[in-house]
Amino acid sequence: MAEEAKKKSGFIKTIFGGMLGLASGVGVMYATAIVDRVAKPPKPVANFAISHDGLTVTCQSHASGESGWWDFGDGTPLEPFDTGQQSVSHTYAKPGNYSIKLIVRNFIMEENDRSVPVDLTTPPQLLPPTITLQVEPINPNSVAPATFRIRGEVKNADHVFVDLGDRIEVATEPGPFDRYVVFDKPGNFPIQLIGNRGKQVVKQTATVTVTAAPTGSLSVFLKVTDLGTKLERRQVPETAIFAAPAKGVKNPEQSLKALPGYTIKEAKLGKVTGVAMKNSKVEVAADGKTAKVSGDWAGDPAKGGTETIVQVTLTQERQVNVTPMTDSASGTFTATGTVTLPLPPAPAPGVQRKMQLEFRQATAGGVPQVIGTVAELPLPWSGKLGQQPVSARQVGNTVQVTYGR
Numbered sequence: 001m002a003e004e005a006k007k008k009s010g011f012i013k014t015i016f017g018g019m020l021g022l023a024s025g026v027g028v029m030y031a032t033a034i035v036d037r038v039a040k041p042p043k044p045v046a047n048f049a050i051s052h053d054g055l056t057v058t059c060q061s062h063a064s065g066e067s068g069w070w071d072f073g074d075g076t077p078l079e080p081f082d083t084g085q086q087s088v089s090h091t092y093a094k095p096g097n098y099s100i101k102l103i104v105r106n107f108i109m110e111e112n113d114r115s116v117p118v119d120l121t122t123p124p125q126l127l128p129p130t131i132t133l134q135v136e137p138i139n140p141n142s143v144a145p146a147t148f149r150i151r152g153e154v155k156n157a158d159h160v161f162v163d164l165g166d167r168i169e170v171a172t173e174p175g176p177f178d179r180y181v182v183f184d185k186p187g188n189f190p191i192q193l194i195g196n197r198g199k200q201v202v203k204q205t206a207t208v209t210v211t212a213a214p215t216g217s218l219s220v221f222l223k224v225t226d227l228g229t230k231l232e233r234r235q236v237p238e239t240a241i242f243a244a245p246a247k248g249v250k251n252p253e254q255s256l257k258a259l260p261g262y263t264i265k266e267a268k269l270g271k272v273t274g275v276a277m278k279n280s281k282v283e284v285a286a287d288g289k290t291a292k293v294s295g296d297w298a299g300d301p302a303k304g305g306t307e308t309i310v311q312v313t314l315t316q317e318r319q320v321n322v323t324p325m326t327d328s329a330s331g332t333f334t335a336t337g338t339v340t341l342p343l344p345p346a347p348a349p350g351v352q353r354k355m356q357l358e359f360r361q362a363t364a365g366g367v368p369q370v371i372g373t374v375a376e377l378p379l380p381w382s383g384k385l386g387q388q389p390v391s392a393r394q395v396g397n398t399v400q401v402t403y404g405r
Contacts, residue, residue, distance in 0.1 A: 042246070044068070044104040046114040049240045049254055055092045057100065057118055061085065062241075062254055065104030065112070073098040073118075095120050114307065116241060129157040129195040133204040138329065138342065144186045145219055145330040145360065145368050146210045149342070150193075151178045157195035157202075165189035179344055182221060182328040185367055186212040213362035219332040220401045221358040221368075222341045222377075227324040228351040233317050234262070237270075240293040240310045242277050252277070253294035262316035263288035270311030277308040322351055329399075336388070336404025343397050357392060357401070359385050 044065030051058050059070070061081075068081035072090045079088065081104055092098065098120065103113040131154050138147040153176045154160045160174060164181060166189060174195070183189055187210055194203045213219065238256045245252040258264045267282040276299035284291050293310050331339030347353050355377040360368035372385050374392075379399065382391040388404045 041066075041106040041108060041110075043110055044106045044112045045243050046102040046104045046112045047241055047243045048100075048102055048114070048116070049238060049256060050100065050116055050118065051236060051238045051256075052118065052120065053236075053259070055095065055120055056089055057092070057120075058087055058089045059100060059102075060087045060254075060257070061102075063102060063104050066107045068102065068104035071101040071103070073100060092120060097121060112243075114241065114243070116239065116309075128200050129197050129202045130155045131193055131195050131202050131204050133191075133193045133206060135191055135206040135208060137208065138180070139331070142208070142210050143213045143217075143332055144210050144362070145182050145184045145213075145221055145332075146208075147180055147182050147329045147331070147342075148191075148208055149178070149180055150191065152193060152204075153177070154193070154195045156197060158197050159195070161194045163190075163192035163194060165191065179325070180327045180329045180342060182330045183208070183210045186210050212365065213332065213368065215362055215364050217332055217362045218403065219330055219360045219362070219368055220339050220341070220403070221330045221360055222328065222399055222401075223356040223358070224327045224329075224344055225324060225354045225356075226322065226344075226347045226351050227354075228322055228347075229319045230322050230348045230351060231317055232320045233265075233315065234259070236314045236316055238291075238312045238314055240312060242274075242295070242297075242308045242310065244276070244299055245297055250297055251294055252297055253292050255290045255292055256312060256314065258289050258291075258314070258316055262318045264291050264314050265317050266315040267291040268313045268315075270313055272308065272310050274308035277310075280308070280310050282310075282312050319350070322348075331401070333403050338400055338402045338405075340395075341399045341401065343394070343399060346397075355379075355399075357381075359390075 045063055047062040049060045049062065063081065065081065065083070069078040070081060070088060071078050074092055081102065098118045099115050100118055101113060101115040103111060105111045131152065133152040136149045138149060150162065154174050157174045188207060189210065190205050190207045192203050192205045194201065236259065240254045240256065242252050264284050265288065267284050269280060269282050272280050276297065277295040278298045280295040282291055282293045291312065291314055293312060327344040329341040331341055333339060357374040357377045358370050359372040361371050363369050374381065377392065380391065380393040382389065384390060385403065390401070390403050392399055392401045
């Protein structure tokens with residue numbers, strides 16, 4: 001390769017010297033100097049930064065050269081280097097440790113290359129789903145309508161469902177959850193918590209028993225719905241690789257981009273490998289769309305110095321719509337008195353909570369029938385059910401409903 005480059009450079013010098021009509025040895029000497037300074041292109045630089053999401057790696061190109069190729073180290077065909085392409089992405093077929101290599105050339109075939117290791121041994125996106133489930137009755141006798149508290153945690157799942165035996169609901173986002181459900185009718189109900197990731201499905205089951213309510217008994221039913229947006233945060237590792245900068249550049253810099261839809265809120269400098277650049281730092285742009293990595297180049301200008309690898313962690317945020325979540329609680333009056341209904345955990349900032357109250361009376365067979373509704377429940381609230389006064393107020397993390405007093 002080096003021999004080919006020398007031949008090509010010598011060929012250009014000969015033609016250039018002939019065009020100038022320089023017949024003497026002195027003329028050829030000057031022609032050679034002119035070619036080296038004017039016709040000979042700058043040396044190519046193979047430089048790029050990497051980030052990854054699961055098994056997909058994105059390389060942000062900071063390279064210079066006329067041609068070249070990308071080698072992603074997994075046996076797939078080489079991809080051509082395009083000087084006008086700012087980034088290139090590649091998805092690996094399986095987890096593992098890989099080395100990404102970029103080779104670039106200028107038009108006289110001078111070559112430069114750089115390799116960067118990538119650890120994709122255990123991407124979170126490939127871990128199997130896991131589930132924990134705990135079901136507790138709110139009242140020991142569990143008379144219809146009966147409230148049960150469902151708690152647990154789902155990890156590494158794309159979708160989460162709760163099968164209540166008589167209906168299926170979207171349960172929650174992956175992670176810890178705590179909610180209430182109500183069974184209106186008597187019977188045995190298998191509660192299943194189901195999580196899936198692709199074709200991987202896991203589930204846990206707990207069975208609850210609900211008994212029939214005495215005919216004519218009065219119960220109250222509270223429905224709580226949370227909807228809106230929430231803040232999603234991710235920490236993204238990035239790598240910036242600095243080679244010898246162009247002549248005259250003393251403070252090289254690179255820009256790292258935020259993920260689509262995200263804003264960079266914080267950038268932390270990690271490990272810096274190499275001594276060619278001093279005083280490395282990272283700064284987040286005012287709009288949060290990029291983070292600038294920079295420093296003072298301290299390499300030997302004559303030799304081009306050595307490369308410096310800078311590790312950076314970007315904390316990124318975005319607003320996402322919350323899947324509407326509905327929790328229910330119920331209680332039965334023993335004539336007049338007060339029923340205490342639990343509220344689900346307070347919603348996240350930006351999430352709106354709406355509450356609805358229903359009064360139900362058990363018919364023959366113990367099935368409750370709605371006899372009064374408060375469509376949008378303000379707290380505190382007071383009204384009448386038939387001839388009896390009724391009121392509701394929040395006490396701590398509960399709603400206390402009083403009937404007949």
